[in-house]
Amino acid sequence: MSTETQTVKKTTTSKKVNISGAEAVIKCLLEEGVDLIYGYPGGAIMPVYDELYKYQDQLQHVLTRHEQGATHSAQGYARVTGKVGVAIATSGPGATNLVTGIADAQIDSTPMVCITGQVAKHLLGSDAFQETDIIGISMPVTKWNYQITKASEIPEIMAKAFYIARSGRPGPVLIDITKNAQFDKFDFDYKKCTSVRSYKATPEVKEYALNAAAEIINNAKKPMIVFGQGVILGKAEAEFKAFIEKAGIPSAWTILGLSALPTDHPLNVGMVGMHGNYGPNKLTNECDALIAIGMRFDDRVTGDLNTYAKQAKIVHFEIDPAEVDKNVKTDVAVLGDVKETLAKILPKIDKNSYPDWMEEFKEHMTIEFNKVIKNDLHPEKDGLTMAEVIKEINEASKGNAIIVSDVGQHQMIACRYAKFNQSKSNVTSGGLGTMGFALPAAIGAKMGQPDREVVAIIGDGSYQMTIQELGTIYQTKVPVKIVVLNNEFLGMVRQWQQLFFDKRYASTEMVNPDFVTIAKGYHMEAERVSKRENLATAVQKMMDSKDAYFLEVCVEKEDNVFPMIPSGASVSDIRLS
Amino acid sequence: MEDIQKFTFSVYTENNIGILNRLSAIFLKRHINIESMTVSKSEIEDVHRFTFVVNITKSQADKLIGQLEKQIEVIKAYSHTEDEIIYQETALFKISSKHLYDEDIQSRLKFRRANIVAITPNYFVIEATGLKDEIDNMHDKLKPYGLLQFVRSGRIAISRSKMAISELLHEFN
Ligand SMILES: Cc1ncc(C[n+]2csc(CCOP(=O)(O)OP(=O)(O)O)c2C)c(N)n1
Numbered sequence: 001m002s003t004e005t006q007t008v009k010k011t012t013t014s015k016k017v018n019i020s021g022a023e024a025v026i027k028c029l030l031e032e033g034v035d036l037i038y039g040y041p042g043g044a045i046m047p048v049y050d051e052l053y054k055y056q057d058q059l060q061h062v063l064t065r066h067e068q069g070a071t072h073s074a075q076g077y078a079r080v081t082g083k084v085g086v087a088i089a090t091s092g093p094g095a096t097n098l099v100t101g102i103a104d105a106q107i108d109s110t111p112m113v114c115i116t117g118q119v120a121k122h123l124l125g126s127d128a129f130q131e132t133d134i135i136g137i138s139m140p141v142t143k144w145n146y147q148i149t150k151a152s153e154i155p156e157i158m159a160k161a162f163y164i165a166r167s168g169r170p171g172p173v174l175i176d177i178t179k180n181a182q183f184d185k186f187d188f189d190y191k192k193c194t195s196v197r198s199y200k201a202t203p204e205v206k207e208y209a210l211n212a213a214a215e216i217i218n219n220a221k222k223p224m225i226v227f228g229q230g231v232i233l234g235k236a237e238a239e240f241k242a243f244i245e246k247a248g249i250p251s252a253w254t255i256l257g258l259s260a261l262p263t264d265h266p267l268n269v270g271m272v273g274m275h276g277n278y279g280p281n282k283l284t285n286e287c288d289a290l291i292a293i294g295m296r297f298d299d300r301v302t303g304d305l306n307t308y309a310k311q312a313k314i315v316h317f318e319i320d321p322a323e324v325d326k327n328v329k330t331d332v333a334v335l336g337d338v339k340e341t342l343a344k345i346l347p348k349i350d351k352n353s354y355p356d357w358m359e360e361f362k363e364h365m366t367i368e369f370n371k372v373i374k375n376d377l378h379p380e381k382d383g384l385t386m387a388e389v390i391k392e393i394n395e396a397s398k399g400n401a402i403i404v405s406d407v408g409q410h411q412m413i414a415c416r417y418a419k420f421n422q423s424k425s426n427v428t429s430g431g432l433g434t435m436g437f438a439l440p441a442a443i444g445a446k447m448g449q450p451d452r453e454v455v456a457i458i459g460d461g462s463y464q465m466t467i468q469e470l471g472t473i474y475q476t477k478v479p480v481k482i483v484v485l486n487n488e489f490l491g492m493v494r495q496w497q498q499l500f501f502d503k504r505y506a507s508t509e510m511v512n513p514d515f516v517t518i519a520k521g522y523h524m525e526a527e528r529v530s531k532r533e534n535l536a537t538a539v540q541k542m543m544d545s546k547d548a549y550f551l552e553v554c555v556e557k558e559d560n561v562f563p564m565i566p567s568g569a570s571v572s573d574i575r576l577s
Numbered sequence: 578m579e580d581i582q583k584f585t586f587s588v589y590t591e592n593n594i595g596i597l598n599r600l601s602a603i604f605l606k607r608h609i610n611i612e613s614m615t616v617s618k619s620e621i622e623d624v625h626r627f628t629f630v631v632n633i634t635k636s637q638a639d640k641l642i643g644q645l646e647k648q649i650e651v652i653k654a655y656s657h658t659e660d661e662i663i664y665q666e667t668a669l670f671k672i673s674s675k676h677l678y679d680e681d682i683q684s685r686l687k688f689r690r691a692n693i694v695a696i697t698p699n700y701f702v703i704e705a706t707g708l709k710d711e712i713d714n715m716h717d718k719l720k721p722y723g724l725l726q727f728v729r730s731g732r733i734a735i736s737r738s739k740m741a742i743s744e745l746l747h748e749f750n
Contacts, residue, residue, distance in 0.1 A: 135595060140602050144649040147594075164649060197746070198591050198652040322643030325636075 016189045021151030022047035022182040025115065026055050028158035031190045034086050036077065036447060038062045038070035040097075042090025044130060045117030047182035062447070062476055065468035067094050069440035071101020072466070075110045076444030079427045080402055080452075082235060084111040084165050085444065091117045092130030095176070096137065100434060102172045103141040107431030108256060109233060111170035113161050114138075120180040121149040134176050143171030151184035155191070163193035168201030169320040170233060203321055203335040205344060212332040213291075213315045214348035220289035220313070222357045223249045224280070226272055226301070229256035229430075230294015230319060236339035237261070237423045240293065243342045248353035250361050252280035254295050256430040259420040263399065269361045273301040274565050275412040278372075279364030281563070281571045284309050286360075293317045294338045297327040298431065307570035317341050371576040372562045376417070383556035384532060386410050386485045390417040392539040393455055393483070401453040402427060402445050406438035406462035409491040412561045414457040425452075436465025442480045443472055453481065453543065460486040460512050470522040473548045481542050482550045484515055487557050495560045519550035530554035579634035583612075585657045585664065585734045586641070588627040589619060589742050591650040600627060600651075603644045609633055613666075615731035621746055624652060630732050653742050657734065664734035668712045669694075670703040670719050671726035677701050685718045700725055 019027070025048050029037065039061060041049045052061050064070040067089045074085030085105075089098050095116040105112045119128040135147045144164045146157050154177070161173040195201075217223060231240045237260055244251050244261075250269040251261060261268050270277030272284065284290065290312040295301070302308045305327060316323075316330040317338050324333040334341050376387035390413060393401065404427040405414040411428055420426060427445050429437040442456035463484050473480060490508040497505050519526035525545060529538040535553070542549045565574045590596050597616065604611050612630040619626035633641070638656045645654040674697065676682050686693070691705040705715045712729055 136598065139595065139598055140606065145595075196649065199649045320647065322640070322647045324643070326640055326643070 016187040018185055019188045020047065020051070020183060020185050021154050021177065022051045024151065024154040024186070024188050025158065025177065025182070026051045026059060027188060028155055028190060029086065030055070030058060031192070032084070032158070032162045034059065034084070036060045036062065037086040037088055038064050038073040038444070039088030040064060040067050040070060040090070040094055042094045042117065042130070044091035044119060044179050045088065045094070045115075045182075047179065048088065048115070048117065062443070062472065064440060065471045066466065067097030068100050068436065069466055069469045069472060071098050071105065071112070071114065072434075072437050072440035073444035073447075073472075074112050075101060075105050075108075076404060076427055076441030077448040078110050078112055078444075079441070080424050080445045081448040082233075082424065083448075084113055084162055086113050086115070088115045089117070090130065091119055091134070092132045095134040096132055098174075099138060099141065102138055102174060104429050104432040104434045104437065105172040106141045106143065108429065109170050109229060110172065111166040112172040113165050114172060114174045116174065116176045117182070118147065118176045118178045121178045122180070124149075124178065134174065138174045141172070142174050145174040145176070147176040147178070148181050149178045151181045152186040154181065155188060156193075159191060159193035160196060163196065164199065202319060202337050205334075205336040205341055209332060209334045210341065210345050210348060213317075213334050214345055216289050216313045216315055216332060217247060217249075217291060218350045218352075222287045222354065223247070223289040223291060224283060224287035225249050225251040225291045225293060226254065226280070226284075226295055227251060227257045227260060227293040228254040228295025229260075230317070230338050231257060231260040232423055234294060234319070234337050234339040236294075236337075236342055239339055239342040239346070241265075243346055243349065246346060246351050247349050248351070249291065250354070250358055252277070254298070254301055254430070255415045255426070255428060257295060258415055259425040260423050262421050263419040270365070271416060273298075274303070274567070275416065275561050275563065277365070277416075278368040278563050278574060278576060279361040281565060281574045282364055283360060285311065285570070285572045287312050289313045289315065291315045291317070292328075293342070294319070296320075296323045299327070302327060302571070303565045303573075304568055304570045307572065368563065368576065376413070381556070382532075383559075384530065384535065384553060385559055386413040386555050387417045388532070388535065389483065389485060389539070389553050389555070390414055390457070392536050393543075394419045395536075396539050396543040397453055397455070401425070401455050402449060404428065404438045404442040404445055404454060404456045406456070406458040407433045407435045407492075408459040408462060409487070409495060409559070409561045410457050410459045410485040412492075435462040438462060439466050439469045439482065440472070442482070443469060443476070443478050446478050446480045455481040455483060458482065458484050459491060460484055460488060460510055460515075461490040463515070467518070470519065470524065474522045474524065477548070479546060479548050481545070482519075482548070483542070484550070484552045485555050486512065486515070486552055487555050487559070488512060489557060491559075492561070494558070498558070498560070500566070515552045516550065524548050524550050526550035526552070528552040528554065579636060581632050581634055583630065583632055583659055584638045585659075585662055585732060586627070586629040586631070586645070586654060587657070587734065587736065587740070588629070588645055588654045589621075589652040590625050590627065591652065592623050592625045593650050596625075596648070596650050597627075599648050600629075600645065603641065603648075604629070604631065607637070607641070609637070609641075613731035615733050617733070619742075621743060624746070628732055628734055653740075653745060655736065655740055657736055661738065662734040662736050664708070664732050665706050666709055666712055666730055666732050667704065667706045668715065668727065668729035670705070670715070670724055671700050672703065672719065672722050673725060674698060674700055676722045679722070682719070682722060689715050691715065
């Protein structure tokens with residue numbers, strides 16, 4: 001279809017050269033400022049790999065051990081840098097292996113461009129060798145996708161892909177390129193995309209919405225903020241902090257909002273959601289104004305919608321109009337990029353503080369501390385708890401590390417107990433809950449922020465979903481720190497079985513290999529700890545290492561994560577045991 | 578509980594391959610059955626218009642608009658209740674020629690906006706255009722003659738009030 005030409009506005013121009021489609025792909029990546037991509041080769045993408053060989057001094061390609069690893073690495077890179085992550089794969093199985101990571105990026109709004117090879121145009125639809133309809137398969141899990149069948153389409157579509165991936169509410173874009181389009185030559189000419197006719201990246205900020213929101217905020221007696229990843233994606237940490245400090249409002253975070261506000265900020269009152277803190281969950285149903293900022297009222301956050309914050313006026317700061325009133329009906333929706341809306345509302349907000357109301361959060365925290373946190377951090381039993389490990393990492397890192405967590409109990413514990421001083425430090429699979437995320441994501445995070453310490457916290461189950469990425473670590477020498485919290489169970493599922501399925505532990509017990517030997521097999525320094533007295537030294541040794549390092553901590557087999565809102569229950573029914 | 582009612586969606590899109598899949602997936606994902614669908618060119622060059630008819634609640638309709646407009650290639654989506662639009666459907670009825678001179682069939686054709694659009698020695702074809710009920714009615718009337726074939730189109734609809742789509746596109750260019 002030729003309409004692409006008419007629908008994209010153009011700006012900067014470079015000079016024309018006659019090159020192959022494959023070379024054009026590389027040049028487009030360079031034009032977009034990409035210097036690192038993750039991928040796995042195969043027949044249908046070989047022309048591009050051939051060009052990568054030529055351009056290796058400008059564009060580093062990291063060979064992951066599985067295409068899923070490539071997507072998660074690209075996500076990890078994107079999450080800590082705020083830039084677009086890039087993953088590349090061949091057609092058929094290579095392309096389908098990307099799907100989990102793409103779906104993960106879609107639901108967590110991670111900017112990513114995936115490039116897949118495809119059979120030649122004349123073979124499309126013929127069930128040719130390694131042909132799959134990746135456009136059809138990835139359609140529901142991409143922000144946008146497109147199949148390129150002519151070399152000359154490459155610059156325009158690539159420019160559009162990057163623009164769509166990173167603008168507005170970010171997300172993954174997949175570009176499928178037929179083999180003939182990679183071979184064919186054409187006059188290359190690159191223009192960055194700055195707008196697309198049918199796509200409005202960021203809604204216009206409405207003055208009346210700002211005024212209406214300010215009125216609710218200024219008149220509230222017990223206001224509460226719940227912030228999400230929108231603050232981080234919008235690079236609005238400073239605006240956010242200025243806003244809450246002036247308004248004096250207690251602020252709680254979703255797991256993807258974590259690290260946007262330093263842990264020890266006096267207005268930080270903890271995490272909401274299924275395994276969030278007692279106070280912010282309980283008080284959601286007592287506040288008189290709930291101000292949601294860059295979060296989307298996920299069901300893991302709200303629990304039963306019929307009993308969620310019914311007493312409160314709801315103000316929603318949101319970039320994606322489709323999220324407004326989707327789950328929770330708002331009184332005022334402030335559409336727009338939070339960097340802009342928060343800055344614009346600031347002068348309309350009265351300087352305020354709510355000491356009595358803050359005191360209620362503190363009282364709840366004391367209850368939670370006595371019933372849960374004390375036992376997690378200072379256990380009396382012999383077995384190590386997951387929380388103690390996080391505490392040691394906090395001490396060794398002084399809150400400066402990037403923590404990448406996988407999915408399960410260890411993830412909830414990591415998010416609950418990890419301490420952060422700076423934004424973009426918490427990388428986890430929130431919306432999709434993808435086991436196997438952390439190891440490859442940690443590779444991407446460390447490559448994106450080489451000067452920062454990156455520690456992956458992984459369960460024994462999740463680790464084995466992408467354990468082959470140890471090979472990527474060995475080959476690239478990327479110095480990530482890997483901590484496997486081994487409870488010999490698919491712990492989170494076991495917890496549900498214990499609480500809701502009469503302790504029938506169906507297929508959740510894991511007979512595990514010797515993880516230390518495996519790490520050593522990949523030439524990585526490795527240690528196993530199972531005694532409390534050795535934990536601190538082991539963690540310190542790991543943190544001191546200049547190289548990649550593997551630490552297995554044998555933790556209590558049947559510990560549970562509390563507090564907990566049973567799925568579908570009200571946030572008021574949060575359980576402490 | 579909110580009432581379920583008939584909504585007609587007018588969705589203006591870029592004329593790109595695959596857009597139908599994206600749009601229908603939005604209904605599929607929410608388990609909403611599409612009663613009828615029509616795609617055509619619109620009044621604007623290179624812009625296509627999809628018309629979907631679905632039975633849903635008002636709040637479902639509002640959410641659908643958000644999800645439809647979220648698609649990159651969707652320029653604008655509108656939802657209308659029945660009284661907000663003027664709409665038509667078309668049906669074709671193929672009937673054996675032996676009934677062509679039946680008195681009663683002739684009289685039945687008269688009271689509806691129906692025309693004979695083809696006649697052959699074996700069969701004749703009646704075309705009828707109207708509201709859904711009118712077509713249903715016509716179908717019931719003609720059924721006794723033994724329909725050799727029956728086909729009906731999706732709905733096409735025009736809004737009573739103005740849709741500011743052209744201005745929107747103008748702004749961009
Ligand atoms: C790919 C995938 N499969 C299954 C699940 C369901 N699931 C959620 S948590 C979990 C257990 C995780 O076990 P482990 O990694 O050992 O962590 P733990 O809960 O023990 O800390 C499972 C199976 C999932 N989230 N992702």
